[in-house]
Amino acid sequence: MPKPTNQFWPCFFGNRISALVLVQILISAGVGAALVLTNTVQIDSLMLWIIIPGLLLINLTFSILFFVNSTKPTKELLAAIMKVAGDLTDLTPPNPNDKKYERSGLGDALQTIYKLSSSRDNIPAGQALAVTDRSSSKTLSIAEALDTTTCGFIALDANHSIIYSNKSAPTFTNNEGKKELKLIFNGNDTLDDWLKTCEEKSVHDEHAWSRIPDRLPNEEGRRFFDVIASYQKGAAAETVLSLVDRTGAYIIDEENLDFVSFAAHELRGPITVIRGYLDVLQDELDGVLQEDQKQLFHRLIISSNRLSGYINNILNTSRYDRRHLKVHLVEDTVANVYDVISDDMQLRAGVQNRMLSVAIPKDLPTIAVDRASMSEVFGNLIDNAIKYSNEGGIINVSAKVYGDFVEVAIQDHGIGMPDNVVSQLFQKFYRSHRSRETVAGTGIGLYISKAIVESHGGTISVRSEDGKGSTFTVLLPIYATVADKLKAGNNSNESIIKVGSGWIKNHSMFRG
Amino acid sequence: MAIKTVLCVEDDRFIGEMYVRSLKKAGYEVDWVIDGNDGLVSARNKQYDLILLDVMLPERRGSEILEALRGKENLIPNTRVIVLTNFEQDEESRMAMEQKADAYLIKAEITPKKLISIIQQLDKI
Numbered sequence: 001m002p003k004p005t006n007q008f009w010p011c012f013f014g015n016r017i018s019a020l021v022l023v024q025i026l027i028s029a030g031v032g033a034a035l036v037l038t039n040t041v042q043i044d045s046l047m048l049w050i051i052i053p054g055l056l057l058i059n060l061t062f063s064i065l066f067f068v069n070s071t072k073p074t075k076e077l078l079a080a081i082m083k084v085a086g087d088l089t090d091l092t093p094p095n096p097n098d099k100k101y102e103r104s105g106l107g108d109a110l111q112t113i114y115k116l117s118s119s120r121d122n123i124p125a126g127q128a129l130a131v132t133d134r135s136s137s138k139t140l141s142i143a144e145a146l147d148t149t150t151c152g153f154i155a156l157d158a159n160h161s162i163i164y165s166n167k168s169a170p171t172f173t174n175n176e177g178k179k180e181l182k183l184i185f186n187g188n189d190t191l192d193d194w195l196k197t198c199e200e201k202s203v204h205d206e207h208a209w210s211r212i213p214d215r216l217p218n219e220e221g222r223r224f225f226d227v228i229a230s231y232q233k234g235a236a237a238e239t240v241l242s243l244v245d246r247t248g249a250y251i252i253d254e255e256n257l258d259f260v261s262f263a264a265h266e267l268r269g270p271i272t273v274i275r276g277y278l279d280v281l282q283d284e285l286d287g288v289l290q291e292d293q294k295q296l297f298h299r300l301i302i303s304s305n306r307l308s309g310y311i312n313n314i315l316n317t318s319r320y321d322r323r324h325l326k327v328h329l330v331e332d333t334v335a336n337v338y339d340v341i342s343d344d345m346q347l348r349a350g351v352q353n354r355m356l357s358v359a360i361p362k363d364l365p366t367i368a369v370d371r372a373s374m375s376e377v378f379g380n381l382i383d384n385a386i387k388y389s390n391e392g393g394i395i396n397v398s399a400k401v402y403g404d405f406v407e408v409a410i411q412d413h414g415i416g417m418p419d420n421v422v423s424q425l426f427q428k429f430y431r432s433h434r435s436r437e438t439v440a441g442t443g444i445g446l447y448i449s450k451a452i453v454e455s456h457g458g459t460i461s462v463r464s465e466d467g468k469g470s471t472f473t474v475l476l477p478i479y480a481t482v483a484d485k486l487k488a489g490n491n492s493n494e495s496i497i498k499v500g501s502g503w504i505k506n507h508s509m510f511r512g
Numbered sequence: 513m514a515i516k517t518v519l520c521v522e523d524d525r526f527i528g529e530m531y532v533r534s535l536k537k538a539g540y541e542v543d544w545v546i547d548g549n550d551g552l553v554s555a556r557n558k559q560y561d562l563i564l565l566d567v568m569l570p571e572r573r574g575s576e577i578l579e580a581l582r583g584k585e586n587l588i589p590n591t592r593v594i595v596l597t598n599f600e601q602d603e604e605s606r607m608a609m610e611q612k613a614d615a616y617l618i619k620a621e622i623t624p625k626k627l628i629s630i631i632q633q634l635d636k637i
Contacts, residue, residue: 216604261600265568268598268620273526279623280534308620315600326603372621 005082006089009075016071020063028056073106080113152225152243154181160195163237168245170214170223181241182214183225191229195239198231205231211250224250260318264311271311274304298351305344306383312376317428317444320451327370327455329486331479334367334399334406335360340375345382354386355394360408364399366479367406368486373452374476377460380445381410381472389414389469405458405475413469422464426450457482515561515592515635520544521551521574522566522596527619531564534624540631548572552580560591562631565613567597575609582612592634594627 003011032052035041041048079091094101094110101107143166146153152169156162162179165171170182185191189209198205208228215222225243232238278301289297319325338360349356378397385395389412396411417425424430428447453460457477464470518540522528528544535542543560545551548569555563555577567574574595581587594615601609610616614634622630 265599268618269524269527272524272598272619273530275620276527276530276534276623279625280530283625311620 004087005078005085006087009078009089009091013071016067017064020067021060024056024060024063027059028052031055073104076101076106077109077113080110084113084116150245152241152245154241154243155237156239156241157236158238160192160239169241169243170225183212183227184214184216185209185212191227191241194229195231198233202231203233207231211246222251223247260315264315267311268308271304271308275301275308278304295351298347302344302348302351305348309376309379309383313380313444313448316373316376316452317448320448325451325455327373327452329368329370329456329482331366331483332369332371334364334408334476335362337369337371337374338378338397340371341379341382345379348383349386349395352386353391354389355392356382356397357394358397360397360399364406365401367476368479368482369456369476370452374456377449377452377474378408378410380449381474384445384472385410385412385414385470388412388416401478402475404478404481406478408474408476409471410474411469411471416466416468416470417464418466422462425462426460515631516541517558517560518542518562518564519551519554519558519560520564521546521548521554521569521577522564523547523569524566530624531627534628538628546570548574548577552577555581555588555591559588562592562594562634563588564627565593565595567595567601567609568599575605578609578612594630594634596622596627 029052032048035048035051036043041051075091076094079089079093080096082089082091083093096107096110096114098107101110143164146166147168149166150168153164153166154162154169154171155164162171162181165179171179172182174180181191183191191209194207206229208226210226212225212227213222214225223245224247226246228242228244230240230242232240278297282297282301285297316325338358342358346356382395382397389395393413397408398411399406399408401407426446426449428444430443430447450460453474453476459475460472461475462470462472518535520528520531520535520542522531522544523546525546528546532542532544540562543554543558545554549571551563551565551569551574552572565574565577569577574597578593578595582593592614593612594617595609595613596617596619598619606616615630617627617630
């Protein structure tokens with residue numbers, strides 16, 4: 001077993017002194033023997049017994065003095081290194097500014113050692129803590145200080161075992177008595193996955209996660225952390241985690257989610273009954289109602305359908321803003337997606353006196369899509385086309401293949417938009433001056449539509465000419481192009497989303 | 513196996529009435545219970561072809577009923593289950609229910625007519 005550094009000096013010093021004494025005794029004995037053998041001095045003469053011990057004493061004194069003096073720089077350097085390493089030691093660390101060092105030039109060497117250590121200070125905080133069993137009083141006091149903060153600090157060794165954690169760090173002790181990290185990461189973006197990548201590819205790396213809970217929803221004392229991990233290959237504490245407790249900021253969102261969910265539940269109850277009975281009555285009163293009464297009936301149906309569409313938009317926006325939006329992508333056709341809203345859209349267009357012309361070819365390749373949420377996007381776009389076109393106007397819904405994507409276009413020949421409006425169109429709550437005065441709306445339809453399309457790994461864009469109409473284009477990946485990624489990711493959208501939206505993964509999105 | 517008998521577990525009076533009325537008109541035999549405990553007892557005592565299960569129920573949540581019926585062992589192998597809810601469950605809870613049920617629907621998004629067409633689709637599978 002290797003000895004710790006702080007035992008080196010006593011051991012080394014003792015050994016060398018013993019050797020020195022032994023050598024001097026041998027030399028003196030040798031000299032004595034030579035004198036006797038050459039008959040220079042008689043063995044029983046007093047002279048011999050004065051010369052030999054005298055020689056031994058003088059030799060011993062000078063050689064020890066010389067030894068101590070010549071090993072002094074080594075001792076100073078060792079003391080400096082031990083101080084830097086934070087080891088417990090009796091050696092007094094040398095002051096590099098001392099006059100005597102300045103003369104000899106050792107001062108510079110000591111300075112260098114101290115400098116090297118201070119330049120590494122950001123990382124070794126963890127390292128020094130990792131060796132608390134032999135750390136100096138200085139690092140112990142850092143550990144005490146860290147226990148008083150609400151931030152968590154955790155150091156992991158190369159086997160991902162916890163070798164240090166302060167009091168606030170979210171850890172638990174498992175059945176084997178080992179400390180483990182208690183954090184619930186989202187999807188594939190976990191600490192373990194990141195560490196695996198680091199071990200394969202990096203020497204030094206950093207990564208940050210936000211809004212990482214330590215418990216499941218509804219558990220007592222749930223906390224949320226922003227986590228920053230730094231990885232240094234080969235270091236004693238290979239991974240150092242810094243965790244900022246952000247429960248205060250995030251819990252409000254969580255409570256708001258509860259509020260929005262409960263509010264939606266309450267609102268949806270009456271809507272269920274209204275929509276249900278309208279549907280029932282429409283059939284049962286078919287022969288009874290006059291033609292104009294039927295028109296009124298259609299208005300009731302459209303209004304109730306729109307109401308439930310708005311509730312879904314609000315729910316989805318709330319989820320999206322709190323990064324809880326998730327879509328479940330499966331193989332499906334554009335026609336099937338459109339079918340969900342087809343009747344409703346025809347009715348809406350008919351009542352508002354618009355022509356809705358739908359041309360979705362049957363032989364299009366399948367797409368990777370969450371049917372319910374994408375039908376809401378189409379619904380939002382067609383609803384807009386109806387709103388912003390003129391009496392008797394035609395709205396074209398078409399689809400075609402475009403590279404690895406299927407392109408769905410919704411075109412109106414209505415009022416169109418100037419360029420400055422187009423650029424802000426997908427912002428939340430954005431309504432142009434003109435539409436604010438003339439058309440009802442909430443300003444979240446396009447915002448959430450963009451979020452949904454992008455969480456499919458697709459894009460949404462618009463071409464518009466003032467006074468001539470607008471065309472909204474949605475590109476959705478062909479299923480075959482993303483099938484492998486989807487299967488690997490358990491049909492969630494994580495693997496096909498581009499950088500920047502990688503967080504759209506937690507929780508559900510409404511599905512009817 | 514044609515679906516004939518239906519158990520509707522629904523605490524909202526209006527919604528329950530609406531489904532029962534439409535289903536009966538369409539020729540199904542429907543029993544309707546209001547709270548979760550009654551729902552579980554009824555489902556155990558009589559073999560239904562279909563259970564319409566709400567989630568937010570008094571006494572016992574729909575998720576608990578489903579867990580009791582189809583958790584460790586499937587006590588109702590010959591019965592279809594459609595979860596009907598207006599409540600936005602979190603992802604984990606919803607997925608757990610979806611795996612045990614034959615369908616999971618948001619009530620506000622379907623009308624009785626659509627519900628019946630979904631039941632007919634289930635019948636064909």
